Amino acid sequence: GAGVSQSPRYKVAKRGQDVALRCDPISGHVSLFWYQQALGQGPEFLTYFQNEAQLDKSGLPSDRFFAERPEGSVSTLKIQRTQQEDSAVYLCASSSTGFSGNTIYFGEGSWLTVV
Amino acid sequence: AQRVTQPEKLLSVFKGAPVELKCNYSYSGSPELFWYVQYSRQRLQLLLRHISRESIKGFTADLNKGETSFHLKKPFAQEEDSAMYYCALSPDAGKSTFGDGTTLTVKP
Numbered sequence: 620g621a622g623v624s625q626s627p628r629y630k631v632a633k634r635g636q637d638v639a640l641r642c643d644p645i646s647g648h649v650s651l652f653w654y655q656q657a658l659g660q661g662p663e664f665l666t667y668f669q670n671e672a673q674l675d676k677s678g679l680p681s682d683r684f685f686a687e688r689p690e691g692s693v694s695t696l697k698i699q700r701t702q703q704e705d706s707a708v709y710l711c712a713s714s715s716t717g718f719s720g721n722t723i724y725f726g727e728g729s730w731l732t733v734v
Numbered sequence: 735a736q737r738v739t740q741p742e743k744l745l746s747v748f749k750g751a752p753v754e755l756k757c758n759y760s761y762s763g764s765p766e767l768f769w770y771v772q773y774s775r776q777r778l779q780l781l782l783r784h785i786s787r788e789s790i791k792g793f794t795a796d797l798n799k800g801e802t803s804f805h806l807k808k809p810f811a812q813e814e815d816s817a818m819y820y821c822a823l824s825p826d827a828g829k830s831t832f833g834d835g836t837t838l839t840v841k842p
Contacts, residue, residue, distance in 0.1 A: 652829070661835050667829055
């Protein structure tokens, strides 16, 4: 089937607006990850789900960032009151199991620009 | 704290020349190490992982625990190898820590 799908691909938000980014993982994948990638840098971990449980949210930069995966499939990353420093590519990834070393499949990313 | 360092932002070689992309890490335990590649206008994808000791597209990487390095090597670079390469460390099933990437350009 299809790979990890993210929407919207591109989003321009005015400073202070709320945004929601969606991730459809590969069907049946247990683990789901969100990463933030600023220009010229590598992806930085935001949060990790195993099924519907959010096991690690240590990378969320502030309480304006919130992620959920209520039914253990689709996930949404929400950013409230966006700031210019939130401008980045937001990458979603999934893997079939919760085991270390398992292949992680990335989506194409959602490019967020805050103006 | 875990950290991955890729000292070269840009690397340029001629077709047929050997190429080595450097990666150094800091982690107190025994991590899983990976190389990811991103070709132009494509998504990030796994190239290889140290645990499987495989060779993908002619690339190999050896984990050197003494030097805490996981350099990526290919004896004869091809133009289609031009891409962004990221080294990553994953201590457990959760988060991975990525380096800032090296852009490889293989000139004809």
